[in-house]
Amino acid sequence: MQYWLVKSEPSVYSWDQFVADGGTHWNGVRNHQAAKSLKTMRHGDLAFFYHSNEGKEIVGIAKISREAYPDPSDAKGVFVMVDLEPFKPLKTPVGLAAIKDVPNLKDICLIRQPRLSVMPVSEKEWQTILKMGDTKL
DNA sequence: GCCAACGTTGGC
DNA sequence: GCCAACGTTGGC
Numbered sequence: 001m002q003y004w005l006v007k008s009e010p011s012v013y014s015w016d017q018f019v020a021d022g023g024t025h026w027n028g029v030r031n032h033q034a035a036k037s038l039k040t041m042r043h044g045d046l047a048f049f050y051h052s053n054e055g056k057e058i059v060g061i062a063k064i065s066r067e068a069y070p071d072p073s074d075a076k077g078v079f080v081m082v083d084l085e086p087f088k089p090l091k092t093p094v095g096l097a098a099i100k101d102v103p104n105l106k107d108i109c110l111i112r113q114p115r116l117s118v119m120p121v122s123e124k125e126w127q128t129i130l131k132m133g134d135t136k137l
Numbered sequence: 138g139c140c141a142a143c144g145t146t147g148g149c
Numbered sequence: 150g151c152c153a154a155c156g157t158t159g160g161c
Contacts, residue, residue, distance in 0.1 A: 052146080
């Protein structure tokens with residue numbers, strides 16, 4: 001089991017919309033490092049759903065429901081997408097500021113590479129954030 | 138193949 | 150709205 005974090009601007013695609021849709025194709029990723037993570041995702045892996053720009057907090061958990069396949073929105077056919085479905089919301093959203101305050105999380109990709117939109121999360125980071133979110137799987 | 142210019146992301 | 154970080158583009 002691997003853990004991940006995906007970002008979305010709520011004004012573009014929010015967690016509420018994601019839940020209302022019952023899942024979505026995670027398309028439009030055009031960064032090779034992010035794409036590498038997409039390709040490493042396995043069916044059943046879990047991913048934090050982070051609201052960037054507005055909110056700046058982790059609001060829920062998504063499950064990978066389909067592994068990487070070609071993203072039809074990429075005309076060159078280079079990039080891939082996965083399918084995600086809602087798993088469960090965080091009982092308490094975990095904000096970026098709170099994450100920055102935790103020494104254990106200072107190496108998390110979210111802080112070290114702020115512009116990356118899809119990134120791995122270590123098991124330790126995952127458990128720490130789950131606890132901060134007052135949420136059990 | 139280097140590197141300057143430019144565009145985009147996202148926190149503040 | 151500004152700006153830092155960083156990926157991409159294009160001239161040489």
